[in-house]
Amino acid sequence: MNAPLGLGPGSRLFEARRKVLPKAVEGPFRRFKWLVMAATLLVYYVTPWLRWDRGPYAPDQAVLVDLANRRFYFFSIEIWPHEFYYVAGLLVMAAIGLFLVTSAVGRAWCGYACPQTVWTDLFQHVERMIDGDRNAQIRLAAAPMSVAKAGRRVAKHGAWLLIGALTGGAWIFYFADAPTLARNLFTGDAPWIAYSTIFTLTATTYVLGGLLREQVCQFMCPWPRIQAAMMDERSLTITYKFWRGEPRTHGVKRAKDAPALPTGDCIDCDACVAVCPTGIDIRQGPQIGCITCGLCIDACDSVMTKLGRAPKLIAYTTELDAQAEQRGDASVPALRRLLRARTLVYFAAWCAIGLFMLATLDGRSRLDVSVLQTRNPLWVRLSDGSIRNGYQIKIRNLEARPRTVELSIDGVGVLWREEGDRTSATRSVRLTLEADKVAKTRFFIAAPAAGPQRQDVRFTVRALDPAGETAVAASHFERPEAQP
Ligand code: SF4
Ligand code: SF4
Incomplete structure (x- = not known):
């Protein structure tokens, strides 16, 4: 009986990894x-x-x-x-910048x-x-x-x-x-x-x-799989010019001995493979293992120089330029290659987000207030018949210096600190904020029992310095349901 999947005794499902030992190269x-x-x-x-x-x-x-x-x-x-x-x-x-770079110059990041x-x-x-x-x-x-x-x-x-x-x-x-x-x-x-x-x-x-x-790039990183969506026929990539390199001559000696034979420029010296940090042979065409580092270009150019042949048998080029060169036509001008809908959209999105963030960073408030109303109990009836609500107030001083601020309420009643007493109640209090810190304080507000069951109340914090920056937070004042 045949072995499943054509595997015989001693066969392996996966090829053993060949260790990549790239050769040093100059260029x-x-x-x-x-x-x-x-x-x-x-x-x-x-x-x-x-x-x-x-x-x-x-x-x-x-x-x-x-x-x-x-x-x-x-x-x-x-x-x-x-x-x-x-x-x-x-x-x-950062993500859009990576899209832009990839669509313009291929896997330069990698x-x-x-x-x-x-x-x-x-x-x-x-x-x-x-x-x-x-x-x-x-x-x-x-x-x-x-x-x-x-x-x-x-x-x-x-x-x-x-x-x-x-x-x-x-x-x-x-x-x-x-x-x-x-x-x-x-x-x-x-x-x-x-x-x-x-x-x-x-x-x-x-x-x-x-x-x-190189196994991280080839098997673990998702980016090589995603980037194909950002590239098109005008993206730069490493290309072996097979129309110029093939058929190969298999060695310098043969190339010199038989100059009249119809041979390509590639002498099959494997210099491009030996220097490749991922161990691939770019002559087999574009592949996921190519991180477009250009080292094979350096290696091949030095071989071509020694042979007295034109460099760039392997080159950074686009698919369109490669086709044009093959036909003997002029290549696409670099500016036209870069300025196309895809790169312009990425660039515009990148600039728009950057400018928006710069503008809002410059104009953002350095004072902030948030109010949390105490829910349990929602209200308390005081001995004089008035109603009291509790609040936790957080005031952020985003400046790297202490500041004095005034906290005031609009809409209802008077306020005082939880640890103080009713006699100190007023419509506004003065607070000193530590530099670059959040001040958390509990306050009470008291108001006459007569009034709507739920009433808007606005907390305003105003810095007592020449800039006079203010921050506002809205909350409610709750009263017991009116008895029929
Ligand atoms: S550019 Fe050349 S050397 Fe670099 S990864 Fe690709 S094939 Fe290998
Ligand atoms: S370095 Fe150039 S000449 Fe040598 S095998 Fe690679 S493509 Fe061919």
Whole structure:
């Protein structure tokens, strides 16, 4: 009987993973990758150490997610929990920005700036420094275990773990004052969550960047599957010009020995495959494993230069330009390629959200009040026959300085603090607010029993400073149901 699915004894359902050991390469795309790697790592590691003076009542760290006080600081911008829609807006802008970049220049994010790409590239560079370039790594992998091989393995994995620890270490500095936390980490006084976060991020960085590498892009990340919806025939992508490269000549010698044969420019040297960080052969056409890093272009261009042939056998190009080149026509002008309905819509949406957020950030109120009426009991009859209601009032002072404000009511009765007494009741009270804090105070309002069962009452908070900023909240005053 035939084996199901044609599987015989010893067959496997999945092909075993072939470890990708990319060869070092030089060229413009490699230099650009170095530049982006340096910039992104610099931003990541240095940002928590930047200082920003906000006065004596707020932290002086330029970028800080202050979980304890529920604030997000970004240079001169401070986001409170009730303003979280700004963070949501930033995330939407990031997503639209990614759509825009993908539709214009293909998977540039994947190839250059994605953290998985940057850290994998860094890990591979460390691997080459310790084990040697691709061929040396292949020889080392095949060699029996020895003291020298074990030493290299320990050095490589130790270096990867150190990078992982530095990555996790830098991350926690975004959530607390960086210099203080750094001191506490070394003296053992940091909270356990700091140590456990470093441990977790060290492990994930080591596993994702050192062990899984290209498999994250090919099998785990959803973005390669989604991005096809943003790309069209005018999006840049890596293209092997098969009409120029085929039929292949299988080696430099044959190309030189038989120049008269009708051969293509590709000499089947596999240099483009050897440098590919995801281990694919771009000559098989566009594929999900291609992160469009351009390293195969660098490798092939250097081969073409050595052969004295025109470069760009593999190139960044659009489907339309590739077809035009094949026909011998002129390519689409770069501006026309970029300015098309899809990119313009993404750009307009990105600008609109950004401008709206900037405008509202600038004009947002720095004083806020909210009122919660006590429901149990809803009302109390006082000894003089009047009715009393209770309220919890929260006043947010969003300024990084103390402020004096006046709280007043319109519509009904007089108010006093819960801990005070009725004799101090008035229509307005003065309060001193701490800088950058929420003041919670319980108040009573009393009014004559005669009146509507439910009456509107308006609470107004006015800052007693030259700006005179005000905030208003509406609530109700409840009386017992009138007896027939
Ligand atoms: S095929 Fe070329 S562009 Fe694509 S991932 Fe490999 S080296 Fe980078
Ligand atoms: S590097 Fe260029 S010449 Fe060599 S196999 Fe790749 S496409 Fe062909």
